[in-house]
Each structure stands twice: as structure tokens, then as C-alpha cells.
Amino acid sequence: MRVEVLFGEVANLFGDMQNVAYLRQTLPDAEFIETAFADRPFFADNDPDLLYMGAMTESAQRRAIETLSPYKERLRALIDKGCVMLFTGNAGEVLFDRISYVTEEIETDGLGLVPLTARTDLFDRYNGKVLGALFADPEADAVGPVTGFRSQFSRWHGDNEKNAFLTVRRGMGLNEGSRLEGWREKNLICTNVIGPILPLNPKLTEHLLALAGAPVPAAHRLSALKAWEQRVIEMEDPATRF
Amino acid sequence: MKKLRFLFAMLAAKCVSLGLKVLGRNATYLPGLIAVKLAPDFIGHLKKPATLICVTGTNGKTTTSNFITSVLRSTGKRVTNNSFGSNVQAGVAAALLLNSTLTGKPKNDVAVIEVDERSSLKVYPYITPDYIVCNNIMRDSLKRNAHTEFISYILNRAFPAKTTLILNADDVICAHLAPQCEKRVYFGMDAERPEKTEGMKARDIVYCPACGGRLEAEYIRYNHIGSVKCPACGWGNPARDFTVTAIDRENGTFTVNGEDYKLVNDNVVNVYNFCGAIALLTTLGVTHEEIVKAFENAELVKTRYTAEALAGGRRLTMILSKGQNPVAVSRVFSYVSKCEGDDKCVLVMVDDKADNTNNVENTCWLYDLDYAPLADPSVGQVIFAGKRCCEHQLRCDMAGVPEEKTVFLPVVSGSVGAIDLDRFKDIFLLYDNYLLDDARKEEKALKARCEA
Structure with missing residues (x-):
């Protein structure tokens, strides 16, 4: 099992670095490749089983786009091959067609691998929670509710009616007018759900790892499930504000 | 007009x-x-x-x-x-x-x-x-x-x-x-330079904002506080005008630009x-x-830090630990682990009171919080009290805090009852600023237990 972590030195906001820590503890024998901005990505010449990138600042996001630009065809090939890729927070926007940074008055082309756009306003922060279920995934019932949080400057726009990651029961989807969250194409997942999503959802972690060829129990399964179950009960409670 | x-x-x-x-x-x-x-x-x-x-x-x-x-x-x-x-x-x-x-x-x-x-x-x-x-x-x-x-x-x-x-x-x-x-x-500190970097990996600044080169650290005290320089363009810490050159914990003084002050x-x-x-x-x-x-004549405000002797040779230290702020609470955990003594009990109540009332607190910050100091052998008992106790349990597991020394309680009220007073003399009570009144109630209950 080979897991590549892209730009973990900067893509680690909002606790997202613990997604990687949780994977390391779940997969003690796996090889983890930490790719920094100056490195040639491992995926450029190899097939990782799982590719991960977490939330980052807006300037890091622009540098990530620049750094990954020479490899966009290779990334497209990996998506088509079904490589498991998880992009959390604003990391997914790197793959989008375009990002508008309205505060800084900057327009940036993304890698153009996901037909969505993002609008980032530093003075319009959205904070929220998400209770949802995997969208059009045969394992949705087995995985159960997916829980997490949102804290972002951006809103996503475009059509994800056939390619959503989650059907949102409570919370926001792509933007305030949407109940479909994120983007899913084969095993590529772009989601704005943070938390971090993997330790918060141990069954989702197991599902993704099974897709990546490692059907193993999630680390600290008992305590992770206990915390997840408590969160699900609280989020399902109609008295809980969303 | x-x-x-x-x-x-x-x-x-x-x-x-x-x-x-x-x-x-x-x-x-x-x-x-x-x-x-x-x-x-x-x-x-x-x-x-x-x-x-x-x-x-x-x-x-x-x-x-x-x-x-x-x-x-x-x-x-x-x-x-x-x-x-x-x-x-x-x-x-x-x-x-x-x-x-x-x-x-x-x-x-x-x-x-x-x-x-x-x-x-x-x-x-x-x-x-x-x-x-x-x-x-x-x-x-x-x-x-x-x-x-x-x-x-x-x-x-x-x-x-x-x-x-x-x-x-x-x-x-x-x-x-x-x-x-x-x-x-500019002010800063030369005293007690750490021999190795410690704590969290995330440092909030990794690349030089001037040229984009990767910064190199001579040392890091915590987070990104330390001596940092860009090898490509020289960008880094400016020269200080005021420097802490020594901290004398034994005599309770510290030195700035050659002058001593009470620590x-x-x-x-x-x-x-x-x-x-x-x-x-x-x-x-x-x-x-x-x-x-x-x-x-100065001391820290009592809502932020108090230390006092309790009955039975015990000692209670209460430290404000701002919830939702991972660096602040990480520093408190680190401080407690380094305090003298090898029979410490740490009671932590940092869950957000408002965000856990008809709501679910955004717990992302707990995943930026460094729990590792609580695994220190000098800390014999760790109690987390509050609605997010299950999340703390997972984080303790992930950080390698031994299960046998942890207690997780869903409510703050009465949590001092879980302190093993027979074993632990040095008690630390860490509380969020919105839980000050609750912490005071627990303090009172603890004193009553110690005097009983």
C-alpha cells in the first residue's frame, strides 16, 4: 500500500494533518510518501494506492495549482484508472476550472479536472456542520451517516447532480442553495467537509481503504466509533442548530 | 451632521x-x-x-x-x-x-x-x-x-x-x-534555546514569503516561534532590541538586556x-x-492562573486554557508536563459551553491540539470532562496517552470526584474562559474532598 500526501507541509489547516496520522495508524505497514512543493510528485512516475491533500491557505492553493500544472494529464489518467484520491477543505478547488479570489481581486485557472468553480471571499466565512450520506455509492448504507464540519471562505458552483460526494441531510451542499456536497468521479473525492473527515468517520475510512485495496479496520476503532455515534445522535437531534 | x-x-x-x-x-x-x-x-x-x-x-x-x-x-x-x-x-x-x-x-x-x-x-x-x-x-x-x-x-x-x-x-x-x-x-528570547524542535509539525509558515524558498530553522521553541531563516534570500528573524538572555527559575528572575526582573x-x-x-x-x-x-508586586490575574496548597500536602494549579485555540492549549499541556513532580493529575475542561448547547462544537481544533505531553510519565491521571469527551478519548488514543490513566466524563459538574486523591498530590485544573464559574465550583468541591 502506497499513500502519497501532497504538500502536507502547508496543506494541514483545520486539523487535516490528522487525516494522515489516522491513515498511518490504520496502515502501519504502508509506505507514506510526503511530497513537498519542491519535489517531483511520486504519482508522476508511479501508481499510488491513495493520494491525499488537505486544506491550505489561499496563497498555498495558488502555488499548488502552479506546482501540479505539469502533471494534470497524469492526474486525469489516475482518476480514470480509479485511484483513490481524497482532497479535503479547499484542496479540491485546485482541480477545478477556476477560482475567483474576490477580496484579493485575483482570478486563477485551476487544473481543469473537475468542472466546478470556486468563489473565495475572505470576508464571508461560512461555518457549519454536515450530516450526510454517500451519494450513489452501493456501500452508502454500510458506511452510514457521514459527519463533519465546514469552515471556509469559498463557495463552490457548478453542476454536481451526477457527481456529488454526499447527499446532505442537514447542512450545506456545494453552496447555500445546494443539498449535494462535494464532487465524486470514480474514486476521486473532493469535499469541503473537514473535521478531519477520516477519524471522524471510521466506517468511511474503512470504505475508502477497501476501494484502495486495503480492507482493514480503522485505527482506534472503538473510540472512533463511539465519538462518531455520539456525533450522529447529536446531529440528528432536531434541537441541534445547523 | x-x-x-x-x-x-x-x-x-x-x-x-x-x-x-x-x-x-x-x-x-x-x-x-x-x-x-x-x-x-x-x-x-x-x-x-x-x-x-x-x-x-x-x-x-x-x-x-x-x-x-x-x-x-x-x-x-x-x-x-x-x-x-x-x-x-x-x-x-x-x-x-x-x-x-x-x-x-x-x-x-x-x-x-x-x-x-x-x-x-x-x-x-x-x-x-x-x-x-x-x-x-x-x-x-x-x-x-x-x-x-x-x-x-x-x-x-x-x-x-x-x-x-x-x-x-x-x-x-x-x-x-x-x-x-x-x-x-523587536523583542525576543535567547535563553533556554531548545536543542531540538518540539511539538506540532504545523508551523504556520514553512516557505519564505519573499522568494518562496523553504525556510530553515536553527531551533523552534513551539509552533513557529524560534530562529528561522531563508537560505536563499536571508529573510528571517530581525535583530532584537530587547532580549531575554536568562531565566533563573530557582531564584525566580529573568534577565532582559542585562537587567533582572521578577519571574x-x-x-x-x-x-x-x-x-x-x-x-x-x-x-x-x-x-x-x-x-x-x-x-x-505583580501576579497573573487570578482568573488566568492560581497555584495554592491544599489539605493533605496536595497542591492545586488552575490555568486558563482557551478552548478553540489549539496552540494555547498545547502550550498549557506542554507546561504542565514539564512542571516539577511525578505524581500529577490533570483535569481538563475545554469544551465550548455555547457551542455545545443545542449544538455540536466544531472539533477540528482538537486535531490541531497536541495531546502528546499528557502521555508524559510524570502525568499519572488525565481526566477530560465535558460533552466532547468521546472526541478527547479518540485524540488521546491517537496521541498514545495510556488508556489506564485516562478518565472521560460527559459533564463538568462533579468531575473532581474522579481525581484519585490517594495517588496524586499535584493537581492541575485546566479550564476554558467560559467555564470559569464551573471551574470555581470544582475547585470548591476539590477543597472539600481534600479536607474531608
């Missing part, structure tokens, strides 16, 4: 302030809120005191401004301060309002005002402080502050060019704020706060003797 609006706002706010005082309530926020609602430029119409000092930054604002205020008062100055009130725009307006006559003239010579970083854009367009002290810029509440680049973006635009900045040189993010401000004084608290975070205060005070012209004299 603007003047009329200001006078109306002033009158309304003064009336509300008087009403609150009659009712025995604090007038540290609402009068200011009414004033800025009625006249958004209200602060700008007030006549500035002779010396206006603002204190900002992620951690240490209250401690630093309290020290500055206390020293200045000991020198005979009349000082306005908002440390017991709000530090957002309305709180700043309320503090300056209290210091003003009906026509807007200042009553006191000096104002020492804490300003929340995010409120800077609503405060500094209207007032130009003589000095701004900034202790550090770190990851804070992700819901409000997002990340350090966002906070820097705000401060870079907000700080007035004529203001003298007093900045932490050991924090490269802080040290390079607002280049438009030419008058800059009011030995947490390195507070030594930075004291040094920032000394840098400001010295720049203001307060003499070393005056500062030393004021430090002799």
Missing part, C-alpha cells in the same frame, strides 16, 4: 452606561455597541488620550496589557484599560467612552487597549495608536480567524503607518507585519508577554527601576 450624530451616540451610550452601573452590571460592551451602531465612526470623534497603546496578537493580549497597565499605574499615570471587557470594536468604543467626558475629551492620560485582530479594520481607521504591541500570530479559532495569512492580511491593511510597532522578533509572521510602519521595536510566571509564553511589556514600557521612557518595582 456627523458631529451631531456623534453627540447623540455619545449621549445615548453614556445613558446606557449609567443605567448598567445603577443595575450593578458591567458597562464594558453594550454602551460601545450602541455608540458604534448610531455612529460607525464614533471612535474617531473621541479625543485621543495623550498616549494610546494597543495590544494585539493571537495569545497573550490580556496578560501583556494588564502588565503594561499595572506598571504605568504604579508610576502615577491614570490609565484606561479594557482587559476586563470586550476587545472587539464595541469593547474598544466602550473603554474609550468610559474614558471620555460628554464632549469626547479624555479623562485619563493613557489608554492601554486590547484589540482583537479581526476587529482591527473597524478600529484603526478611526484611531492611530502611538504604539501597537503584537506578541504573536498563530493559528487560533478556525471559525473566526481561519489561518495566519488571513490575520496578517487584515493587520497589514489596518496598522496605521505612523504607529510604532513593538513586535516579537522570534515570530517571523509577527515580525514582518505591516511594512508601512517604519518605527519598529512572575515561568511559562515561556508568559516570559514572552513580559518581555513585550518591558520593550514597550522602556520605549515609553519608564525606567528600569520603576518596572522592577512594579513587577515585584
